[in-house]
Amino acid sequence: MTDSDNGTRIDEIAEDIYRISTRIPPDAIPGGFTFNQFLVRDDAPLLFHTGPRKLFAMTQGAIERVLPASTLRYVAFSHFEPDECGALNDFLAIAPQAEPVCSRIGAMVCMGDYADRPAHALADGDILSLGHHRLQWFDTPHLPHGWDCGFLSDTTTHTLFCGDLFTQFGDEPPVITRSDILEPSEAARQQLDYYAHGPQTRPLLERLAATAPTTLACMHGAAWTGDGGQLLRALADRVG
Incomplete structure (x- = not known):
């Protein structure tokens, strides 16, 4: 589903997991770019990444095509950066039960000052149950960047919300692909x-x-389906 007025679209990439993507054209960012957020529809809905604050209305509008944004229970992100959590307080304002979700380092260093509501801090290995979906937090300090960095793995659908890993440039990437994303992401790096x-x-x-x-739910570019373990090990060979 695409909003033709602003180029933001929302697509289901796994069971009850939706990719929200806003295109940034090549005249704004050379080569073009996408900002992606991910909505998990469940008893306790979760949004992973908020997108930049200036994209809040577009992201909210996409969420509303699936569920009322006011019902969000968790707003999670990998690390403190505007495209990860720039619109966090905007979402907290419209979703009275929502909690920020981040690493313990993120909660200690950033959220106590930045967020309008106390953060739900996850330790390495912690499980966050949304109802049907069970998400596990992995601390990944400095991978790819940020002391507070971490990722969520949905053990129910085997989806990894992998943030800035496998960042791909491009104006109109596919929603989800089986094609190689390692080489395009390495070109970006x-x-x-x-x-x-x-x-x-x-x-x-x-x-x-x-x-x-x-x-693999990538923050920039296409989502990917296949043997994610093999692809992550191939990435390790290139950057480790």
């Missing part, structure tokens, strides 16, 4: 290397690979 390249890069990627994801 060569232009502007956003990895911290810390000593734990390979072990952290191996931990994520061990979850055996079959869907």
